[in-house]
Amino acid sequence: MTKFNFSPTEENEFFKIVEFRERVSDHLVSQLREMLEEGRVHTEAVVDEIRYLEGLRDRTRTKKAKKFSGGKLKGFWHSHFFNGDVSEQAKNYMKLLDKEGAFEKIYRDILAKTNDPMELSRLLAERIVAQQYQDINSAKSWTGNWIIYAKHNDKNYYLMVASHSSPGDDTDPLYSEMKSKCESQFPFLFSNENS
16 A cells, blocks of 8 residues: 655655666665655665765765675675664664673673662663764764665666675575666666676
């Protein structure tokens, strides 16, 4: 069921992609529309990151865009967008705990200040959440899901959004989806030139 009945022009204006719409895949616009209708992702988070990549915004809260180095996505680029929901925040906080000995150090530091279980719990939560939030924000290293795009003739072509994979995950299915949905619109991006 379609909740919004925008004309293509209204949709482009609503999503704020008018200036570069010819380089945004119809598949990505369809994904934005679906996100909007389902209310599961703030479409502004995606579009703000794209506008940053286009030089239309002067800052981002996310990690620097990076070129894929392996699998079928090799040669394509990805940038993160941070929706800010609890699950994405949790992924970012868990980065701290993935560092060898990080939790143990935090725990020892706090244990040196108190042995009261309630105070210990409060200080642990504050240190892990509040401090990690400040550190990630200062470093502009929020991670989230991906905007996958290609560079061609000094222009970015935005192809799709995808869930962030974990190290070792097979990303070839993402490529297959992207190719099936976007190649007819941008065939030159799927030639060997992009590899």
